Amino acid sequence: MTGHVRTVDGRVAGRRGQATRQKLLDCLGEMLGSAPYRDVKVIDVARRAGTSPATFYQYFPDVESAVLEIAEDLAAGGAGLGGLLEGRSWTGRAGWQTAQELVDGFMDFWRANDAILRVVDLAAAEGDKRFSKLRVRILGTLHKGLTEAIDGLRSKGKVDQDVSPAATAASLVAMLSAAASHQKGGHQGWGYKAAELRPSLAQIVHLGVTGKKPTK
Known part of the structure; x- marks a missing residue:
């Protein structure tokens, strides 16, 4: 990576500098998982990384x-969400399996990256266009995959022609991201068990893509 990572003043960071920079990012990521984003301070990140604020500011x-930077790295790896749909069938029982595995994969992805995704959602909701664009990039491959799946079924006459593939895909992605962001105790007070959420989401996804109830 030497030659690709630079300091704030434009100097190329060497191996040691790159390692320090990455450690700062790793420590920040850990802290976001246990403290509100607004409460995280430079001095705390530097101390956790075993260095100084001056080094952080480099x-x-x-x-x-x-x-x-952390969100950019996540967006760059967002293609993994699109991979949940590659080569998958939405016909018969295979379609039900596709819907289930899509929901499982998405929920697991969100849980693994919950700390940074919460910050991205918060900043995007507050109108920060940088985070809004990153959110679109992170979820974009999944939206693209769902759009193509719905469009493919529509072209074969299996989905009504008045259905908008892009709008339907966007609705499904919005539903999944909202549900995923409330995985931790989100079921409390809503009258359902946590284990019931994923199957319910899978049924809605299947219905949204195919226009039909799943064959189980």
Whole structure:
């Protein structure tokens, strides 16, 4: 990676500098999982990484810039969500399995990256266009895959022609991301068990894509 990572003043970071920079990002990511985003301070991140605030400022002008770096890395790896639909069938029982595995994969992805995704959602909701664009990139491959699946079924006459593949896909992605963001105790007070959520989401996804109830 030497030659691709630079300090704030434009100097190329060497191996040791890259390692320090990555450690700062790793520590920040860990802290976001246990503390509110607004409460995380440069001095706390530096202390956790075993270095100084001055060193932090060599690589990032502020905490927000470092958070954006973590989100950028997640967006770059977002293609994994699109992979949940590659080569999958939506016909018969195979379609039900596709819907279930899509929901499982998405929920697991969100749980694994919950800390940074919460920050991305918060900043996007507050109108920060940088985070809004990152959110679109992170979820974009899944939206694209669902759009193509619905469009393919529509072209074969299996889905009504008045259905908008892109709008339906966007609705499903919005539903999944909202449900995933409330996995931790989100079922409390709503009258359902946590184990019932994923099958329910899978049924809605199947219905949204195919226009039919799943064959189980």
